[in-house]
Amino acid sequence: IFSLVAVVCEEIVDDCNFCGGLYFFEFISCSVFLLSFLILCAYCTDLYESLGEDKVQKLNFWAVPVLGASFLLASIVFSATCSGSAVESAACVFGFLATFAFVAEFGTELFLRRKQKLINERSENPGNTRSATENQPLNKQS
Numbered sequence: 001i002f003s004l005v006a007v008v009c010e011e012i013v014d015d016c017n018f019c020g021g022l023y024f025f026e027f028i029s030c031s032v033f034l035l036s037f038l039i040l041c042a043y044c045t046d047l048y049e050s051l052g053e054d055k056v057q058k059l060n061f062w063a064v065p066v067l068g069a070s071f072l073l074a075s076i077v078f079s080a081t082c083s084g085s086a087v088e089s090a091a092c093v094f095g096f097l098a099t100f101a102f103v104a105e106f107g108t109e110l111f112l113r114r115k116q117k118l119i120n121e122r123s124e125n126p127g128n129t130r131s132a133t134e135n136q137p138l139n140k141q142s
Helices: 002-012 019-045 047-051 053-081 086-124
Strands: none
Touching: 002 019, 002 086, 019 047, 019 053, 019 086, 047 086, 053 086
């Protein structure tokens, strides 16, 4: 949502002194919004199951930091080259908010992956047993 608002704000800008930063921010913010929307559509449609849940989650896991880093770079360049109008400042703010949202999502995904890995390790070796023969009774009664 923050990337969409950043796109809308930068489209409202009427006049710019150094337009290179604005054009770079426009390209990155629009691209990031469209790619994020595409990943969201993959989660919400049958494409999620047909591609495979693990592939879509892996794509999201690696796309989020790349998108966030590119948004951060574009926001820094745009904030350095903007003239200071209210609309440009709002676009910069929403660019940084979108960057922080991507960082938070990546952090959450990283935490969930580590948690799932710990759960999988514990379920493979319940009670930290070394072998199956240790669980067998010593004396068999007939």
